[in-house]
Amino acid sequence: MLHDVLAADRAVRAYVEDGRIPGAVLLIAHGGQVDFLSSHGAAQWVPHRVEMTADTLFDMASLTKVMAVWPLMILLLSEEQVTLRTTLGMLLKDWPLPRDVQDITLIQLLTHTAGFMPFADTTGNTREQRVLSLLTMPLQSEPGRSSAYSDFSFIALGEALAARLGKPLDEAAAQVFASLGMENTLYRPDPMQAFAATEVVNGVTTWGTVHDERAQQLGGVAGHAGLFSTAIDVHRFVRAFLDTPRHPLFQTDWVDKSFLNHVTIAPDYGLGWAIRGRGRHGRIVGHTGFTGTSVHFCPTYIADLRREVLTAVFGPIDEV
Numbered sequence: 001m002l003h004d005v006l007a008a009d010r011a012v013r014a015y016v017e018d019g020r021i022p023g024a025v026l027l028i029a030h031g032g033q034v035d036f037l038s039s040h041g042a043a044q045w046v047p048h049r050v051e052m053t054a055d056t057l058f059d060m061a062s063l064t065k066v067m068a069v070w071p072l073m074i075l076l077l078s079e080e081q082v083t084l085r086t087t088l089g090m091l092l093k094d095w096p097l098p099r100d101v102q103d104i105t106l107i108q109l110l111t112h113t114a115g116f117m118p119f120a121d122t123t124g125n126t127r128e129q130r131v132l133s134l135l136t137m138p139l140q141s142e143p144g145r146s147s148a149y150s151d152f153s154f155i156a157l158g159e160a161l162a163a164r165l166g167k168p169l170d171e172a173a174a175q176v177f178a179s180l181g182m183e184n185t186l187y188r189p190d191p192m193q194a195f196a197a198t199e200v201v202n203g204v205t206t207w208g209t210v211h212d213e214r215a216q217q218l219g220g221v222a223g224h225a226g227l228f229s230t231a232i233d234v235h236r237f238v239r240a241f242l243d244t245p246r247h248p249l250f251q252t253d254w255v256d257k258s259f260l261n262h263v264t265i266a267p268d269y270g271l272g273w274a275i276r277g278r279g280r281h282g283r284i285v286g287h288t289g290f291t292g293t294s295v296h297f298c299p300t301y302i303a304d305l306r307r308e309v310l311t312a313v314f315g316p317i318d319e320v
Contacts (some may be wrong), residue, residue: 005036016041021292023052023196027231032243034235044197046205057184057195057228059211061289064227065154067185067237068173070258070272071249072161073110075176078252081164082106084262084271088135091160101135104143106160109153111266115139116152122217130217131159147266151214151224154272158223170221177233179249180240185229188220195228198291211291225289234295242299259285259299 005028015021023041027034037054044050060067076082082091088109089102100115108114117140122130134152141148162169170187177185189195191208198211210216212225220226229237240247241255258271268275276284276296286296 009036009038012038013040024292025052025054025056025058025231027054027235029235029239032239037231043194044205044207046197046200046203050194052196053194054232055184055194055230057189057193057208057230058293059196059198059225059289059291060227060229060293061212061225061291062151063229063234063287063289063293063295064215064225065223066272066287066295067229067234068169068176068187068227069154069158069161069223071176072165072172073106073157073272074250074252074254074258076161076164077254082161084110088156088160091163095132095135097132097135100139100143101156104156106157107262107271108143109157109160110271111147111263111269112149112153113144113147113263113266114150114153114156115141115143115145116148116150116156118148118150119152119214122214127219131155134214145265147263147269151212154223155214155218156223161223168221169223170226173227176249180236180247182229182233182236185227185233185237187226187228189228196291238295238297242297256299259283 008028009026012024012026016023021041022045023039023043025039026036028036039052039054039056041052042049043052043056084105084107086106087102088097088104104114117137120134120137123133124130135156158169162172165172174186189208193208195207197205197207199206210220210226215222215225241250245251246255258273260270261267261275262271263269270285273285274287276286278284279298282298284296285299286294288294
């Protein structure tokens with residue numbers, strides 16, 4: 001049973017009524033079914049009020065990392081096209097990357113231990129030049145020595161996986177979303193759709209175009225930001241790998257491995273996902289986005305059952 005759904009909704013409502021946020025959509029699900037779905041406040045205040053609805057499209061910001069890039073990573077790992085030790089140099093063979101960047105591995109990118117600085121603006125005239133301008137900046141630390149959250153890691157990861165798949169990142173991600181029935185999840189959406197605004201600068205509202213500056217500079221498509229979606233589509237996404245049976249895309253042990261820690265210097269990260277600790281129902285995993293988006297879930301119902309059965313047969317098993 002879920003703890004207190006109505007208390008969660010009261011908290012959201014209070015923030016809206018106090019004017020701390022303009023509006024929000026809250027979706028809470030249990031056992032694959034939506035238990036609660038509410039919308040509060042406004043999707044836009046300026047130049048006029050637009051009501052928030054359950055169908056409002058949000059700029060997902062950093063949820064792009066787990067919604068667009070992580071499924072492609074799962075696909076390539078499960079097909080053994082890459083391993084966690086595959087390097088950027090192996091995937092971006094024709095890119096003039098510095099030697100230390102060439103040697104960065106996929107697991108270092110996924111766990112934010114690649115040594116990249118957190119963020120910086122791009123330079124260059126083409127999209128590839130702008131990406132390259134980020135990946136050729138001096139590293140903040142030696143790869144594998146420390147953990148520091150960096151958008152560069154997933155910018156690099158998105159480009160590397162797209163190169164291995166032989167198609168642009170937005171095209172590869174769109175195929176995943178179509179297979180999962182996520183009809184309202186996409187990069188570069190139609191500006192005529194209903195969006196939640198992200199910012200007002202000098203009286204001008206930003207909505208329907210990506211808020212993140214680096215994603216803007218990369219044409220709205222990047223591995224770290226740029227995706228738009230709805231609460232209902234986010235639920236469809238999570239159900240695809242939490243339901244039993246799982247969607248065919250996620251019928252691999254790499255899903256369960258993604259929610260476990262693999263690197264001691266990055267205890268808060270699995271493979272792309274943030275590990276939040278344990279609640280009354282088990283391990284809590286998720287991700288947040290700068291624009292206010294958030295998805296969190298408890299993946300351990302099935303995983304814990306599997307572990308109990310294995311432990312009964314083989315004795316105590318250490319996590320890897």
